[in-house]
Amino acid sequence: MKLVSTRDINKQIGSAEAIVAGLSEDGGLFAPTSFPRFSLEDVVGISNYSDLVGFIAAAFLSDFTQEELSTIAASAYKGFPKSAAPLVSLGQSTHILELYHGPTLAFKDFALQFLPRLLTMALKKTGIDKTSVILAATSGDTGSAALEGFGSVDGVKVCVFYPQSGISNVQRLQMTSQNSENTKVIGLKGNFDDAQSGVKQIFSDKELAAHLSEKGYIFSSANSINWGRIVPQIVYYFWAYATLVRTEKVTLGESVNITVPTGNFGNILAAYYAKKCGLPVHKLICASNSNNVLSDFIKTGEYDKNRAFHITASPSMDILVSSNLERLLFEMHEHDDRAVRALMNQLMSSGYYKISNKALQAMQDSFYAGYVSDAETLKCISDTWRKCGYLSDTHTAVGIKVHEEYAEKTGDATHTIIASTASPFKFADSAILALGGHANGDDFKRLEHLSQMSGISVPHVLRDLSQKEELHKTVCSPCEMKRQILDWLL
Numbered sequence: 379m380k381l382v383s384t385r386d387i388n389k390q391i392g393s394a395e396a397i398v399a400g401l402s403e404d405g406g407l408f409a410p411t412s413f414p415r416f417s418l419e420d421v422v423g424i425s426n427y428s429d430l431v432g433f434i435a436a437a438f439l440s441d442f443t444q445e446e447l448s449t450i451a452a453s454a455y456k457g458f459p460k461s462a463a464p465l466v467s468l469g470q471s472t473h474i475l476e477l478y479h480g481p482t483l484a485f486k487d488f489a490l491q492f493l494p495r496l497l498t499m500a501l502k503k504t505g506i507d508k509t510s511v512i513l514a515a516t517s518g519d520t521g522s523a524a525l526e527g528f529g530s531v532d533g534v535k536v537c538v539f540y541p542q543s544g545i546s547n548v549q550r551l552q553m554t555s556q557n558s559e560n561t562k563v564i565g566l567k568g569n570f571d572d573a574q575s576g577v578k579q580i581f582s583d584k585e586l587a588a589h590l591s592e593k594g595y596i597f598s599s600a601n602s603i604n605w606g607r608i609v610p611q612i613v614y615y616f617w618a619y620a621t622l623v624r625t626e627k628v629t630l631g632e633s634v635n636i637t638v639p640t641g642n643f644g645n646i647l648a649a650y651y652a653k654k655c656g657l658p659v660h661k662l663i664c665a666s667n668s669n670n671v672l673s674d675f676i677k678t679g680e681y682d683k684n685r686a687f688h689i690t691a692s693p694s695m696d697i698l699v700s701s702n703l704e705r706l707l708f709e710m711h712e713h714d715d716r717a718v719r720a721l722m723n724q725l726m727s728s729g730y731y732k733i734s735n736k737a738l739q740a741m742q743d744s745f746y747a748g749y750v751s752d753a754e755t756l757k758c759i760s761d762t763w764r765k766c767g768y769l770s771d772t773h774t775a776v777g778i779k780v781h782e783e784y785a786e787k788t789g790d791a792t793h794t795i796i797a798s799t800a801s802p803f804k805f806a807d808s809a810i811l812a813l814g815g816h817a818n819g820d821d822f823k824r825l826e827h828l829s830q831m832s833g834i835s836v837p838h839v840l841r842d843l844s845q846k847e848e849l850h851k852t853v854c855s856p857c858e859m860k861r862q863i864l865d866w867l868l
């Protein structure tokens with residue numbers, strides 16, 4: 379299968395090349411030309427997670443064999459639980475898909491443990507003999523997951539920019555304590571959108587690319603715009619469905635809803651792609667915090683990023699421009715690249731666009747959206763703990779609450795998979811507050827405190843952090859990002 383740019387369908391490209399490039403030169407994202415259809419019998423019949431990765435990913439990454447992809451998955455996910463993503467049922471029809479049992483305790487590990495291995499192989503397949511430089515903007519979790527995934531891979535260097543305010547201390551420490559030589563971690567005087575647009579600008583700087591190419595470097599992206607990150611995320615939705623069938627909670631072919639706490643629109647896009655490939659999904663429920671651009675967009679068809687930016691209790695979703703939405707627009711406009719280009723140009727120039735009624739209708743056929751405030755999020759953590767004895771993190775709680783509101787409003791009692799995107803210990807302060815405690819003492823005291831309140835032990839990767847030193851101390855403003863990279867590489 380070839381991939382095309384969402385802004386120019388005449389630009390066809392193989393999967394290995396797309397992985398290496400990250401973003402298309404015209405600014406578009408790589409998207410599939412068509413969708414394979416997987417038989418649910420086949421999916422349910424595959425009981426090993428890595429085998430399912432091979433089965434599904436091979437259809438989207440045709441430069442790689444099924445066997446190669448299964449092998450990459452086996453190595454990428456070897457530290458994960460055997461079930462990869464445990465499914466925990468809260469009551470009859472609500473099922474929490476815990477995607478946070480990887481090395482950095484967030485769902486991004488699924489993609490970011492997979493991508494470096496895929497990229498190394500993609501470089502070989504495309505015959506590129508250069509050191510790949512991964513640049514990532516992070517709202518918190520991408521950074522540590524990228525550093526964890528790429529840090530020890532030969533022939534790759536990683537540079538991560540994180541917004542100085544708006545991420546937790548533990549998140550920062552997870553990144554700045556990285557001691558592999560091929561990593562660079564920089565705090566940005568700005569928010570996530572500043573970091574993301576700075577990275578995008580560097581990626582589209584042709585002069586810089588040519589200069590670095592002479593020195594033996596090639597840029598790649600680990601952000602969720604890379605096609606190699608979307609593919610492994612499609613797999614776990616099929617896996618979750620298969621788990622529900624195997625445990626006889628749903629019958630083969632029965633529809634489910636999928637709720638995803640959403641920021642950059644990568645995770646929920648993967649769920650939508652799964653639907654396109656035959657996963658029986660009734661509604662995709664897009665859950666936001668008070669940065670509610672997406673829920674307004676899905677309700678009205680108007681995307682308007684000209685609004686106040688809020689730092690919330692679910693900081694990994696504090697985003698006003700969701701990059702992966704472009705891939706959904708591409709589907710909603712039936713691969714009309716001119717339409718997508720026009721919308722993206724409007725977004726660039728005015729921060730606003732409106733889609734046609736037809737595209738809006740198509741979007742609402744598949745999607746429902748809602749958002750919740752921080753107060754509601756904390757109350758949801760508290761209620762879920764009290765009623766079900768289940769402790770969720772703030773991001774997941776946004777999903778749980780929006781789903782609850784959806785179910786009340788529509789009366790839809792379809793079985794629902796809620797993506798749980800992070801461990802509650804990653805955002806311990808909010809969890810402590812929600813359970814009625816006080817977040818006192820240093821970070822590690824608070825982790826212990828949460829452990830005592832909940833009876834759940836502190837994940838060892840976080841406990842070990844307390845022994846580590848903050849090694850990366852660089853801070854810069856958005857206009858200095860390029861300079862920092864040059865200084866580091868040359």
Ligand SMILES: *Cc1c(COP(=O)(O)O)cnc(C)c1O
Nearest residue numbers: 519641642643644645694799800
């Ligand atoms: C990144 C992240 C999200 C948002 O996921 P997107 O794919 O960007 O929509 C939600 N929750 C957590 C914990 C995250 O790290």
